[in-house]
Amino acid sequence: MKKIIHFTKEIVITLAVLFVLMLVIGAIRKPKLTTDTVPDVAVRLIDGKQFHYEKGKPLMIHFWGTWCHVCGMEAANVDAVAKRYPVLTVANNSGTDEEIRSYLEKKGVSYPVYNDTDGRWSRAFHLSAFPTTLIYDSHGKLKYTDVGYTTTAGLLARMKMAE
Secondary structure, eight states, X not given: OHHHHHHHXXXXXXXXXXXXHHXXXXXXXXXXXXXXBOOOOEEEOTTSOEXXXXXXXXXXXXXXXXXXXXXHHHHHHXXXXXXXXXXXXXXXXXOOHHHHHHHHHHHTOOOOEEEETTSHHHHHTTOOSSSEEEEEOTTSBEEEEEESOOOHHHHHHHHHHHO
């Protein structure tokens, strides 16, 4: 019994240290944005549709890449949010539209994707790490910035608080 308690204690401490470490790394790698207002977003998505954001609902802009292992682990989380809220994902330097569609199909996700073929958007947002998620409130003001993996529950909670 003592071994189980000791083992459980070690796991809890390790998880707590990892959580704090992730917060510190996220804060260090957080982009230095020049504005806290959602940009005018009107882009053609890889499915040919136009994405245009209008204030009144929270918006999540998620930057990722097909080459990013953590992005792949987080894909289902982003997809869950996209089923409930306006979400624009930006695939950074991830190949052709067809390559990205194939990637999404393999992951079993269908969120809206803008193909940032040359990384222009990522540079405009001063990103240095992927995935990076920006959450704007219903008035278009930036409320949350996450760098690295975020859970479905964490994303949905932030979106709810941004309503």
